[in-house]
Amino acid sequence: xxxxxxxxxxxxxxxxxxxxxxxxxxxxxxxxxxxxxxxxxxxxxxxxxxxxxxxxxxxxxxxxxxxxxxxxxxxxxxxxxxxxxxxxxxxxxxxxxxxxxxxxxxxxxxxxxxxxxxxxxxxxxxxxxxxxxxxxxxxxxxxxxxxxxxxxxxxxxxxxxxxxxxxxxxxxxxxxxxxxxxxxxxxxxxxxxxxxxxxxxxxxxxxxxxxxxxxxxxxxxxxxxxxxxxxxxxxxxxxxxxxxxxxxxxxxxxxxxxxxxxxxxxxxxxxxxxxxxxxxxxxxxxxxxxxxxxxxxxxxxxxxxxxxxxxxxxxxxxxxxxxxxxxxxxxxxxxxxxxxxxxxxxxxxxxxxxxxxxxxxxxxxxxxxxxxxxxxxxxxxxxxxxxxxxxxxxxxxxxxxxxxxxxxxxxxxxxxxxxxxxxxxxxxxxxxxxxxxxxxxxxxxxxxxxxxxxxxxxxxxxxxxxxxxxxxxxxxxxxxxxxxxxxxxxxxxxxxxxxxxxxxxxxxxxxxxxxxxxxxxxxxxxxxxxxxxxxxxxxxxxxxxxxxxxxxxxxxxxxxxxxxxxxxxxxxxxxxxxxxxxxxxxxxxxxxxxxxxxx
Numbered sequence: 001x002x003x004x005x006x007x008x009x010x011x012x013x014x015x016x017x018x019x020x021x022x023x024x025x026x027x028x029x030x031x032x033x034x035x036x037x038x039x040x041x042x043x044x045x046x047x048x049x050x051x052x053x054x055x056x057x058x059x060x061x062x063x064x065x066x067x068x069x070x071x072x073x074x075x076x077x078x079x080x081x082x083x084x085x086x087x088x089x090x091x092x093x094x095x096x097x098x099x100x101x102x103x104x105x106x107x108x109x110x111x112x113x114x115x116x117x118x119x120x121x122x123x124x125x126x127x128x129x130x131x132x133x134x135x136x137x138x139x140x141x142x143x144x145x146x147x148x149x150x151x152x153x154x155x156x157x158x159x160x161x162x163x164x165x166x167x168x169x170x171x172x173x174x175x176x177x178x179x180x181x182x183x184x185x186x187x188x189x190x191x192x193x194x195x196x197x198x199x200x201x202x203x204x205x206x207x208x209x210x211x212x213x214x215x216x217x218x219x220x221x222x223x224x225x226x227x228x229x230x231x232x233x234x235x236x237x238x239x240x241x242x243x244x245x246x247x248x249x250x251x252x253x254x255x256x257x258x259x260x261x262x263x264x265x266x267x268x269x270x271x272x273x274x275x276x277x278x279x280x281x282x283x284x285x286x287x288x289x290x291x292x293x294x295x296x297x298x299x300x301x302x303x304x305x306x307x308x309x310x311x312x313x314x315x316x317x318x319x320x321x322x323x324x325x326x327x328x329x330x331x332x333x334x335x336x337x338x339x340x341x342x343x344x345x346x347x348x349x350x351x352x353x354x355x356x357x358x359x360x361x362x363x364x365x366x367x368x369x370x371x372x373x374x375x376x377x378x379x380x381x382x383x384x385x386x387x388x389x390x391x392x393x394x395x396x397x398x399x400x401x402x403x404x405x406x407x408x409x410x411x412x413x414x415x416x417x418x419x420x421x422x423x424x425x426x427x428x429x430x431x432x433x434x435x436x437x438x439x440x441x442x443x444x445x446x447x448x449x450x451x452x453x454x455x456x457x458x459x460x461x462x463x464x465x466x467x468x469x470x471x472x473x474x475x476x477x478x479x480x481x482x483x484x485x486x487x488x489x490x491x492x493x494x495x496x497x498x499x500x501x502x503x504x505x506x507x508x509x510x511x512x513x514x515x516x517x518x519x520x521x522x523x524x525x526x527x528x529x530x531x532x533x534x535x536x537x538x539x540x541x542x543x544x545x546x547x548x549x550x551x552x553x554x555x556x557x558x559x560x561x562x563x564x565x566x567x568x569x570x571x572x573x574x575x576x577x578x579x580x581x582x583x584x585x586x587x588x589x590x591x592x593x594x595x596x597x598x599x
Contacts, residue, residue, distance in 0.1 A: 031114030079469025104134020173308025318408025365402035376519025413523035451496030
């Protein structure tokens, strides 16, 4: 299996590691040290050798950081992880709600003078600038240092050693040479000589390559420099790029990753760096060598987000293939769950096998979230042997999963009734469904950003005094990262401010979570498309659904729906039968038709 069920860490491991870190801090005269989730490449997911936050604290979420002081260790997490963090960290660590509590003011409240250490590979230019501004007012210094966690992590895993491989230009819809030429033209227009690329998915997209350095995300860990003449330098660990030399061609030079910083010293500026993703050490080296720097967004980010027709066609097929696997799984679940005897791990294993049976699965797109009953309220719950709960008939079962296929990346959530459920669960489920319908039906002018649409999905929940502590949707890659920027249906500035453009793929995933009781989430992927203009308005956009899997009709309070909402569900289910039905046969096909019967 791709997914395993061992616990990555346990709370009792944290205190002795924290004590060792504090001893090293004291020896260096540091009042604090920062331990982020990030690695040097600044992607969302990290390899085992870079999982410093989890190693130190026990917290395994995909976002957050720890600020270690002499007498306090704050673990900062957002709304997705506030239940999870309390289960994973020892009492010596203090959970801190973030971003409501910003790191700078928190440090100023708990320290008076002195230096706070940080690894300049693991913090972005933007993070460091904002933090330095905050700390300056309290007489605190932010001091770059070697990584203190690495100094005490004696059994740290080795870096991943899998080689890079080529991604078919027919699936990408554009050759790597054409991408390099297109982006080089944009650099020349902006007056930039070089762009520094540190995000692995940006480099993967630009060069039409993929890798296996990060579980579930087919990205290559490397750095690159794109020059304004369209040539490129790729910096990778020894042997990683051996299989793609011919694919890269003569205009892409492959160098050792240890040559990256030295190469920065020889650049003629202006050199473009993205302050939101570029490690601080890059800016420091450029500044020390007098290289003129321009702060602009990574030039790959927006082009990568706007999928080519070939990528949209590929992801459409991937979703149909994945949808058929999901339907076989849901049919299996309906046959087995009501009798009892299943566990969360049984469900995860079965779902992965149905995807494997397609013959096209490269990996799952993230560890499957399978939460029965109260575990459904842990937004990013990952089942382990220690937490494995039975799927009790009548409890809600939340399953959030996806697949990585050569032609596309999928991500789908369904909440399922495993037996009769109460009126309260149905009422909450129906409001979540109404939010998904409302956003899926949205039409909006060109130029609108995701933050402008986020509240559409929340409105039915708000009317009942309910809400959820995560964004309504994230961007999704094309056989790349399942979480992709810059777009998103969210109020978070990092993704919510990006105007939506045709070709962008996003998730629509409202939810509701009642701690200790149940969790509900529904998720489809959609692609932004042009829509006919109305009246005198400027060009309009809409969202085309990519995910075709039944929504559990047993959980819908039909009387609470409007006529338009009932029509949307019936139409969605009819389209699901039309698209997925030909891919099923026998009892699974019969199950699909029954699950998609009109309300």
